Amino acid sequence: MTLSKLLDRAWAPVAERIDAGRIPGAVLGLVSADGTVKTRHAGQAQLVPKPRPMREYTWFDLASLTKVIYTTPAILKLAEAGTIDLDAPITTVLPDLRHYNLDAWERKVTFRQCLGHQTPFPAVEPIYTYGRDPDLLRTFVLQREWQAGPSVYSDINFILLGFVIERLAKKKIRELDAGEGFDWEAEPIEAAATEDCYWRHRVLVGEVHDDNCAALQGSGHAGLFGPVTSVLDFAKGLLDGTGASAEAIRLMRTPLSSRRTHGWEHPHDGWSGGDHCGTEVIGHTGFTGTGLWIDFEAGHAWTLLTNRVHPTRHFDSGIGLLRRAVGDAINGA
Incomplete structure (x- = not known):
């Protein structure tokens, strides 16, 4: 099936959710390994205080796609250069982590x-409630006695990996190059709005939605902005091998558990890519309503970018079901 026909199939559930008012707007894009790109967009980039239409090249707060587009490649590049050993403790770069208790x-x-x-860090921690000083909050993360639990998806893992990148670069993440076509903020007129934030007292447009990333003023787990074309260019680079080394791509595809690879997820029961993906697919989602899935066997990738948290996260947008419906449409269900 051609990329255009796949896009038509996958767009149907997205258009339905927009028309039903479940999400304000969306951009859906597909790319093949040969560089062919197809996109579709509709709805509103912003509803309040004034409506603004979604455009094909609207910039999105990519949220946790930062983990796989920025932080994972950066860490794997450091490993390949011999700067870090993936199986060594992160204290080799962050010796002050819990240094009062060796x-x-x-x-x-x-x-x-x-x-x-695969660590015992908690799934969620409201770091931003402990203050507004980013340097003090970094110290808080490093010195806090974290309550150990079962291995779950935890932003703390990538916050610490972000600290590693900062420590080695001797710069804060927001001072580092975000990558071709990406940035750590966006022009408000070009960006999809996210939440009417209770503690920042404004509708967030072009500034990071993630509370902890905002308080830290940059982090390894969130904060990246970009349009659909940049996300698809990144995916194409992994599909054709030009965007990362062969070893880095191999690790991104190598399972570390029943759900996760190095940075990414792979297919499992109930996963975001739907029930009909092959075994050679990796993907990841972002809280703001974003997602990226790369199918190495089929030779294509797709990204669904929405502003489902606008104007509030406290609404059942059905984003989980929508992601799965898009994946199933692309994969022939």
């Missing part, structure tokens, strides 16, 4: 475990 379990966590979310 036997603390946090000091034994490795780079690879953080990439695969």
